Amino acid sequence: MSKANFETLLEAGVHFGHLKRKWNPAMAPYIFEEKKGIHIIDLNKTIAHLDQASAALKQIAQSGKKILFVATKKQAKDLLAERVKEINMPYVTERWTGGMLTNFQTTRKSIRKMTAIDKMQTDGTWETLNKRERLFKTRQREKLDKNFGSIADMTRQPAAIFIVDILKEHIALKEARRLSIPVFAMVDTNSNPSMVDFPIPANDDASKSIQVILDVICGAVKDGLAERKANKEAAKKDTPKKDAPKEEVKAKSAAPVKEEVKAEAPKKETTEKVAPKAEKVETETKEETPVVEAAKEETPIVETVKEEAPAKVEATDEAKEAK
Numbered sequence: 001m002s003k004a005n006f007e008t009l010l011e012a013g014v015h016f017g018h019l020k021r022k023w024n025p026a027m028a029p030y031i032f033e034e035k036k037g038i039h040i041i042d043l044n045k046t047i048a049h050l051d052q053a054s055a056a057l058k059q060i061a062q063s064g065k066k067i068l069f070v071a072t073k074k075q076a077k078d079l080l081a082e083r084v085k086e087i088n089m090p091y092v093t094e095r096w097t098g099g100m101l102t103n104f105q106t107t108r109k110s111i112r113k114m115t116a117i118d119k120m121q122t123d124g125t126w127e128t129l130n131k132r133e134r135l136f137k138t139r140q141r142e143k144l145d146k147n148f149g150s151i152a153d154m155t156r157q158p159a160a161i162f163i164v165d166i167l168k169e170h171i172a173l174k175e176a177r178r179l180s181i182p183v184f185a186m187v188d189t190n191s192n193p194s195m196v197d198f199p200i201p202a203n204d205d206a207s208k209s210i211q212v213i214l215d216v217i218c219g220a221v222k223d224g225l226a227e228r229k230a231n232k233e234a235a236k237k238d239t240p241k242k243d244a245p246k247e248e249v250k251a252k253s254a255a256p257v258k259e260e261v262k263a264e265a266p267k268k269e270t271t272e273k274v275a276p277k278a279e280k281v282e283t284e285t286k287e288e289t290p291v292v293e294a295a296k297e298e299t300p301i302v303e304t305v306k307e308e309a310p311a312k313v314e315a316t317d318e319a320k321e322a323k
Contacts, residue, residue, distance in 0.1 A: 004050055004216050006043055012208040015041045017189030026192045030201035039189045041201050050213065053184050053198040054220035057160065061224030065159035066090055068151070070172050075207040076164045081150070083218045087225065090154040092172075094146055101175040104157055111152050114144040160184060162217060165204040166191050186213055 009015065017023070017031065017039035032042040060067060069091040071080040077093035084091040092100070100107050117137050120126045126134065161176045163169045163185040173195060176183050185196045186204040193199035203209040 003054075004047060004212060006047065008212060009043050009046060009202075012212040013206045014046060014202045014209045014212060015043050016203045016206065016209075017041050022190045024190055024192050026194055027187070027189045027201070030187075030193070030199075031189060041189065041203070046201050049198070049200050050202075050216055053200055054216055056182070056198060057162070057184065057217060058220040058224040060159050061087075061221045062228050063159075064228060066154055066156075067221060068092070068154070068158040068161045070096065070161060070169050071164035071210075072096060073165055073168060073204075075205065076210045079207060079211050079214060080164065083214050087218055087221050088153075089221065090151040090158065092150060096169060096172050097147055098171060099175070100151075100172075101157060101179055101181070107148065107151075108155075110144055111148050114141060114148065114152065117141045117144075157181065163196075164210060166196060184217075186210070 015032070017027075020034055020037050020039060023031070023039055027039075030042055030045050032040045034040070057067060067089050069080055069084045069089060071077055071091075072093060072095060080091060081093050097107070117140065120129075120137070126137075129137070157179065158181065160182045161172065161184070163172060163183065166173050166183075166185045166187065167190065173183060173185070177195070182197045183195075184198040185200065186202045187193045187196060187199040188202070188204045191204075193201070200213060202213055
């Protein structure tokens with residue numbers, strides 16, 4: 001992580017504050033002295049707060065969360081966009097749209113509208129539109145890209161927000177405070193540092209001063225992302241080593257199973273010994289079959305009884321005729 005030196009901050013003019021009549025009394029702890037009607041910021045406290053803020057941002061980046069950078073001033077917008085693109089973080093350099101964080105669902109709808117227009121240009125539906133509709137869609141796309149193009153990848157609310165000049169970006173500050181999002185900001189002598197979670201007392205009007213602070217902050221975020229990537233690669237390398245012992249355990253557990261199969265082989269002999277018993281059972285069943293045959297032979301007796309029944313009927317008839 002690149003740390004700012006006292007000399008580099010002094011050369012960049014980070015120590016210059018506003019006029020004495022424009023100061024905010026809450027900035028008194030960070031003011032070194034007054035010189036020719038201008039307040040001078042204590043750079044030792046600037047370095048301490050800058051290191052604290054960069055360490056916190058590094059941890060947030062290492063955890064894989066997004067950090068939103070906000071700077072709409074002319075001196076800062078180009079510098080911020082150039083440096084934040086390198087670390088692939090969302091940023092806002094145009095007008096801050098009210099409700100960008102507090103009404104995030106509506107913001108996401110606008111981003112989806114922009115992606116829908118991009119999809120129309122690729123899937124062939126763009127050619128079916130007439131000239132007037134195409135012109136309307138292109139203008140709408142440019143407007144959406146200007147306001148929301150830099151935050152198109154931000155699918156959820158950011159874990160932290162970095163602001164340059166909290167007086168100019170007071171709407172972004174209020175929204176972040178309402179949502180309890182940690183705020184990192186460059187605070188000049190005319191600002192109130194108690195509104196910010198991690199204030200960095202510095203000159204927020206000079207482009208050189210903003211550049212030095214942004215270099216340190218972006219460097220810390222880049223280091224956090226690099227450590228996250230290294231940890232992931234190390235975890236991938238460790239997983240095959242962890243799987244190898246499992247395979248050995250499986251091989252060892254398979255060996256006793258084979259031994260058990262071998263031990264079960266003698267049981268076949270026992271089954272053969274049981275076979276004669278089965279034969280005895282079969283002989284007993286064969287001996288019982290003549291009883292069934294004898295029962296079949298007794299069935300003609302029933303038939304003879306049936307034949308004698310008509311004879312009795314005929315005798316009764318003859319007796320009636322004799323009477």
